[in-house]
Amino acid sequence: MSTFLKYLTVFGMSMVPIIELRGAIPTGILGMGLNPVLVFIVSVIGNMLPVPIILLFVRRVFEWMKRKSKRLGDIARKFEAKAESKKDKVLKYEVLGLMLFVAIPAPGTGAWTGALIAAMLDMRLKKAVPTIALGVLTAGIIMSVVSVFFAELVVGLVK
Numbered sequence: 172m173s174t175f176l177k178y179l180t181v182f183g184m185s186m187v188p189i190i191e192l193r194g195a196i197p198t199g200i201l202g203m204g205l206n207p208v209l210v211f212i213v214s215v216i217g218n219m220l221p222v223p224i225i226l227l228f229v230r231r232v233f234e235w236m237k238r239k240s241k242r243l244g245d246i247a248r249k250f251e252a253k254a255e256s257k258k259d260k261v262l263k264y265e266v267l268g269l270m271l272f273v274a275i276p277a278p279g280t281g282a283w284t285g286a287l288i289a290a291m292l293d294m295r296l297k298k299a300v301p302t303i304a305l306g307v308l309t310a311g312i313i314m315s316v317v318s319v320f321f322a323e324l325v326v327g328l329v330k
Contacts, residue, residue: 177203178213185217188283192218192311193276200318201325211315218282218307225286226299253279254287262292266302269294273306276314282307 172180177199185195192214199210233251236243257279260268273285282303289299 177205178209181205181210182213182217185214186220191281191283192307193281193314196311196314197318200315201322207315207319211311215307215311219304222282222286222303223296223300225283226290226296229287229290250287251291254284254291257284257288258291266298269299269302270306270309273303274309276310281310
C-alpha cells in the first residue's frame with residue numbers, strides 16, 4: 172500500500188464513530204509505521220470533520236428516523252439515551268466537562284459522543300466546536316505519546 176493510501180486510511184478511520192483517532196493514531200504509528208506528527212495532524216482533522224455536521228443535523232436526523240420506522244426510531248432513541256446518560260457529567264462543568272469528556276481516551280467518549288451531547292444540550296456551534304477541538308487535540312496528544320512510547324518499547328525489545 173502506498174504511503175498516501177496509508178494516510179488516507181488513517182484519515183478515514185479517524186472519522187468513524189467508536190474508532191475515531193483513538194484507533195487511527197495507534198494504527199498509523201504502530202501498525203503502518205507512519206510519521207507520528209503527520210498521523211496526529213491527519214487524525215485530528217479527520218476526527219473533527221464530522222463534528223459540525225453532527226451538531227447541526229443530529230436532532231433533525233433523529234426525528235426523521237423516529238418518523239420513518241420503528242427500527243430506525245429505536246436506534247435514534249438508543250443514541251439519545253447514550254447521550255443523556257453522559258449529560259450529567261458534562262453539565263456539571265459544561266465547557267470544561269465537555270472538553271475533558273472528549274479528551275479522555277476511553278470507550279464511549281470522543282468527538283462523536285461529545286458532539287451528540289453538545290447538540291442535546293443545545294450548545295451553540297461557536298462554543299461546542301472549539302471545546303470539542305480542544306478535547307480532540309488532547310486525546311490526540313495522549314494517543315500519540317502512548318503510541319510512540321510503545322513503538323520505542325517494541326523497537327527497543329527487538330534490538
